[in-house]
Amino acid sequence: MYKIGLIVNPIAGMGGRVGLKGTDGREILQKAKSLGAISLSPKRTSVALRPLSVIQDNLKLITCPGDMGENETISCGFVSDIINGIKSKETTFADTQKAARIIRDRGVDLLLFAGGDGTARDIYIAIGTTLPVIGIPTGVKIHSAVFASSPSKAGELSLLYLQKKIHKLREVEVMDIDEQAFRNGIVKARLFGYLKIPYERRCIQGGKLGSSPSEEIIQKAIADDIIESMNNDFLYIIGPGTTTRAIMQRLGLSCTLLGVDAVYRKELKGLDLGESELLKLINKEKAKLIITPIGGQGYIFGRGNQQLSPQVIRKVKKENIIIIATCNKIVSLKGFPLLVDTGDLSLDRELNGYVQIVTNYHERAVYRVKF
């Protein structure tokens, strides 16, 4: 018997149709409703569930009451178990988080959730990488790599995973942008964390993540290149991300995926360091800084690594910044340059120009940085 969890964010996507660029917050939701927004999540969720009908007799769906899943499963003719403790109407992010935890604890094989970046963020906060998930794209903002490329692809991908036709799981980025800034025309994306998804190239959002299944092998090769060239006279500051994490793993050191760590002579010097701690360290030692751009976005400074402040970057010096990325991450930029937004315009200007990116063992790509 296959077991799937389903969480639907019923208000996801409502802000988009009426030009509100998102639906985060009660006030915006009211505004969206007053502008005539209708909920798109139920219909899209039904589309995602359809491919699963071939295993209907062997499938147990565990979902939330009312708008958060029950209605969609009924409309598709699925029988489901409804979890307790969740409201059936006027739900909030807290309900999403609570439901994710309950469903995980019921021992499902996979969690399907319908929503946008905000929903993905809630799922990440609730369960992290403890369970494979697949996002059904129904929200306005779809910057996270956890979403299938369409609702039907989400269903197809779930089916392939349940039937063990694909086995690979990958950790991919959960992003969200500042809605308030976005409404004013500024895209400020932030890296929140990582969720674990089954991976099949044809089913996953292309632009937001690397696409080769051998991504991990390339990350290891990049790490080997970096480790081989490590100089004992330098402190190495390791920025956030799965590409940089591979270096720490190859060195056998613990690390923080979203934080900034430091290594000296291949020994751990600090975990999850803030700006002042970093400044203290680099006042003592010459330093090199290893960073990786955010897939699909291209930011190397100013998103998800604000600890690397203008002061830290200046102290390290431009020539000691090492950028690493798999080739597929570069492809995900679709020809757009790497971006910097350090908060210091003159520094952004200095970082402008061509850089070499370590893309494999003894391989570099030449790429443009813009601010």
Next chain:
Amino acid sequence: MGMNMKTKLRNYHAVCWDEPIIYELDRNGERAILVPEVDKKITESVGDGISSIPKSMRRKNVPQLPALSQPQVLRHFLHLSQENLGVDLNIDIGQGTCTMKYSPKINEQFANSEKITEMHPYQDESTSQGLLEIMYKTEQLFKEISGLDRFSLHPGGGAHGIYTISSIIQAYHKSCGEEGKRNEIITTIFSHPADAAAPRVKGYKTIIIYPDENGCPDIEAFKKVVSEHTAALLITNPEDTGIYNSKIAEFTKIVHNFGGLCGYDQANANGLLGITRAKEANFDLSFFNLHKTFSSPHGCGGPGSGIVGVTNKLAKFLPVPVVDYDKKNNKYFLDYDRPDSIGKVKDFYGVIPVILRAYAWIMSLGTEGLREVSNVAILNNNYTMKKILELRGVSMAFPEHKHRIEQVRYSWEKLSKETGITTEDIQRRIFDFGTHYWTSHEPWLIPEPFTIEPSESYSKDDIDEFIAILGQIVKEAYEDPKKLKNAPYKSSVHHIDHEVFDDPSKWAITWRAYKKKYNGYFQPK
């Protein structure tokens, strides 16, 4: 009046034999050939033939080869051959970058002649003058085609040619006392991947240039990385997009100014014959894939040959031996007396059948014929491009380049967004019509890519038939996408588990590995 394939497509169906691996066909006790017992007199005269081999080198067990009768062997390989969609069976223009073309069968007859097949590489030069003459004259032809000064016919394929070029580059810089300092090779993302990969085997770091907004290698990025560490530029032109880099002479000049060398990857030379040469763009080295442009089928059709040419200053580094001509004694000979040579890159002297076919093909066409090959290939490509771009949902990479050389990289990005159908879905569906196409080298810089290269061999009717097939698939994508998702329906092989390719623990390229890892077909232990 013949059938109009533009309006009525063939009712094709592939043969499917579900053929096991030959080892699985083993029938204990059956034999294809019974080797006669050794005559007693021979044993008495030269011994048993095995005792002279050191004991440590002798096998302990007999080889575990499959035992089959001759008809079973024949049937097995005929089954496999019938499951192939080979170059002579289909309109093979979809395999872009591979230069699929008609290889005249008379050239096969030359290669299969006993005069070639019964030769031994160690036989005396005096008895192999004819073949040495062909090899010598093949070199002279390629000197003219490329403008370079000397060639080695040794490398057995394209990547092997690039490896040989990298070895010569290393030997040259070593001779200048710069071996350690010159440790970088520059290439481009739309050059053949082996241009980045093969030099790494020689210990080089490779630096890859991405395209500018016009689809040509970004020359500003290039200028930033050329330095005294640059050993060489290795570049394809036209690149895989079919775009000719008109600034190529500027690229080579910049590298030369820094003391580096320039290598021209001419694996795909089909649009260049008699039109442009390596010499005029100031290249120091080049290689040609004889198995693409020059009358040997590419891919699984047979062994390849990636012959390497160089300018005079690099000639002394070529692999040994080279074939030379002693005018005084009217004699062709193998010259091993080359102290600066990089040595051997392969057994013996080159892949003779491929070299012979290339020689015959070039001689049958002559100077004007070669130029016409390229002109027709370019015309075919630009006609195909115009017709493909009329299909719904298709575009080409860097559309501002209206004219392409011998191939084009297209994109189904729009169709994919509108229908959910991907280039891989189309790749599977096209088998149902008795042909195939290729997507692109990794990474897929162009989304949902496919690459079409209609060489000179294909008529307008052939091209129209291929495009009609694509047109039918596009129609299905918009009207019945589910049909495409489940394709192919009429092919020998249906869906393949791609995960296997990415996981070395599942690879089984020998029977021993297969037995170790699998209980049977795709049943991992």
